[in-house]
Amino acid sequence: METVRFEDLGLRPQILRAVMEMGFEAATPIQARAMPIIMEGRDVIGQAQTGTGKTAAFGIPLLEKIDPKSKKLQALVLCPTRELAIQVADEIRRLCRFMHGIKVLPIYGGQDIGKQIRSLKGGIQLIIGTPGRVMDHMRRHTLKLENLHTVVLDEADEMLNMGFREDIEDILKEVPEERQTILFSATMPKPILEITKNYQKNAELVKVVKKELTVQNIDQYYYEVKAKNKEEVLSRLLDMYNPKLSLVFCNTKRRVDELTSALQGRGYFAEGLHGDMKQSQRDRVMNGFRNGKTEILIATDVAARGIDVDDVEAVFNYDLPQDDEYYVHRIGRTGRAGRVGKAFTFIVGKEVYKLKDIQRYCKTKIYAQPIPSLNDVSAIKADKILNNITSLIQNEDLRSMVEIIEQRLNEEDYTAMDIAAAFLKQAMGTTEADGEKPYDFGDTGAEEGMVRLFINIGKKQNVRPGDILGAVAGESGMPGKLVGCIDMYDKYTFVEVPKDRAMDVLHAMDHAKIKGKEINIEPANHK
Numbered sequence: 001m002e003t004v005r006f007e008d009l010g011l012r013p014q015i016l017r018a019v020m021e022m023g024f025e026a027a028t029p030i031q032a033r034a035m036p037i038i039m040e041g042r043d044v045i046g047q048a049q050t051g052t053g054k055t056a057a058f059g060i061p062l063l064e065k066i067d068p069k070s071k072k073l074q075a076l077v078l079c080p081t082r083e084l085a086i087q088v089a090d091e092i093r094r095l096c097r098f099m100h101g102i103k104v105l106p107i108y109g110g111q112d113i114g115k116q117i118r119s120l121k122g123g124i125q126l127i128i129g130t131p132g133r134v135m136d137h138m139r140r141h142t143l144k145l146e147n148l149h150t151v152v153l154d155e156a157d158e159m160l161n162m163g164f165r166e167d168i169e170d171i172l173k174e175v176p177e178e179r180q181t182i183l184f185s186a187t188m189p190k191p192i193l194e195i196t197k198n199y200q201k202n203a204e205l206v207k208v209v210k211k212e213l214t215v216q217n218i219d220q221y222y223y224e225v226k227a228k229n230k231e232e233v234l235s236r237l238l239d240m241y242n243p244k245l246s247l248v249f250c251n252t253k254r255r256v257d258e259l260t261s262a263l264q265g266r267g268y269f270a271e272g273l274h275g276d277m278k279q280s281q282r283d284r285v286m287n288g289f290r291n292g293k294t295e296i297l298i299a300t301d302v303a304a305r306g307i308d309v310d311d312v313e314a315v316f317n318y319d320l321p322q323d324d325e326y327y328v329h330r331i332g333r334t335g336r337a338g339r340v341g342k343a344f345t346f347i348v349g350k351e352v353y354k355l356k357d358i359q360r361y362c363k364t365k366i367y368a369q370p371i372p373s374l375n376d377v378s379a380i381k382a383d384k385i386l387n388n389i390t391s392l393i394q395n396e397d398l399r400s401m402v403e404i405i406e407q408r409l410n411e412e413d414y415t416a417m418d419i420a421a422a423f424l425k426q427a428m429g430t431t432e433a434d435g436e437k438p439y440d441f442g443d444t445g446a447e448e449g450m451v452r453l454f455i456n457i458g459k460k461q462n463v464r465p466g467d468i469l470g471a472v473a474g475e476s477g478m479p480g481k482l483v484g485c486i487d488m489y490d491k492y493t494f495v496e497v498p499k500d501r502a503m504d505v506l507h508a509m510d511h512a513k514i515k516g517k518e519i520n521i522e523p524a525n526h527k
């Protein structure tokens, strides 16, 4: 599709000006396709990948339709979480900041209801709310929906799912029949799509089709870990990749609290976010994350959908999400608006099968990665520090420092190399390779320095002794090719590899190749 410019969409000049000042150069594909249809007044179901500008795709047409002269409530956007309602209201406010007489208000639970009621009396035309609080106002008759001409369900599949469906139906009953109803999400499972006709009339499905449901700019990796090692592996990955901001997802509130304390204890700038916290606390945490003071946000799925924070460079599935859709939304918190990102998923034991389902659902590949050893982490850290020092040596006047060091060298009997090494150690902080024990495979009957990895090869695979097994660990970033020679012993098939590479090979088995063909291998009892 050719690029569509906002200038060509026939928008009000005030909105066009706001869009330009927000730095949007061209409309994204979902904006280019959905906005004209919404502006015609049609019902629309919009589906496009995470971070592709769906908010503006419905926000701009909403603002086009609002009559600033009428002080009645004209449009309602419903969102599944409070944080999302606040964010969507902010984005819409930015879009209408040059329009006079438009009032936008987020309403959500946990906020002083009296204050909300006073604001509502001021003539609000557009509300962005969570269903619970909207219903609360309906019951108090502090919110009149009789003049609404447009309703948007952001994260529509979630809103029409079990947890919210009844509330949505109760709200829609109060809205005039001849309304325009707009649904948006990055995912739209079939069963939900089938019921949308109960809420819409002759809706147009606008789907920006891509092969994968997930964004291609996100590198997706998984790690097989033992439950008790998750915290350590997370720390190593955080140290190794050092993302500007990270979002870590846990499956329960309690695990969020536990991991938050644990990471804080290890010295990270981490905060937790979940539904049992007071709203003031939730706001504080979210603001800290948005302005970069909190580098690691540990959250339940409250933060999985819609949340848009620029510098999130990594998402961790500390626990594997329960639903396939949630994998898409969680990792979609990174790699937004064309940026790159990384997604790391931890799996324990049999979860590998669930991960296969997720990959099938997303039509994407998640690559196995060996758990970085402390040596890997140290090497990368040292590299970063030494690179920084290079620029210091090149750009700073270090003569007075050199004098201090020379003086010391005259007084003590160690070398400049000793001093440099000590400084490096100090700069690297706590992660040290000392004390790490290599995994003990036991005696596998292999020669000195080698390990036999016993493997299961599917019956139909035409594999013979002597065939070369190549297993590539990950597509990028990790050490390359590892090979071994297939052998058989009684009824066991195995491959012999050097002891220090055995763990890496084991983790890379998932995409092993024999004679150039990808085959399915599972590591068997390697003890």
Ligand SMILES: Nc1ncnc2c1ncn2[C@@H]1O[C@H](COP(=O)(O)OP(=O)(O)OP(=O)(O)O)[C@@H](O)[C@H]1O
Pocket: 023, 024, 025, 026, 027, 028, 031, 048, 049, 050, 051, 052, 053, 054, 055, 056, 185, 186, 305, 306, 307, 308, 332, 333, 336, 337
């Ligand atoms: N045309 C555009 N050009 C550049 N950036 C844009 C454009 N439209 C929106 N953006 C920016 O892209 C980011 C992602 O947009 P948005 O939050 O609307 O994504 P989304 O499609 O709703 O994602 P999700 O499915 O996660 O909710 C926002 O920061 C937004 O300001």
Ligand SMILES: [Mg+2]
Pocket: 054, 055, 154, 306
């Ligand atoms: Mg969104």
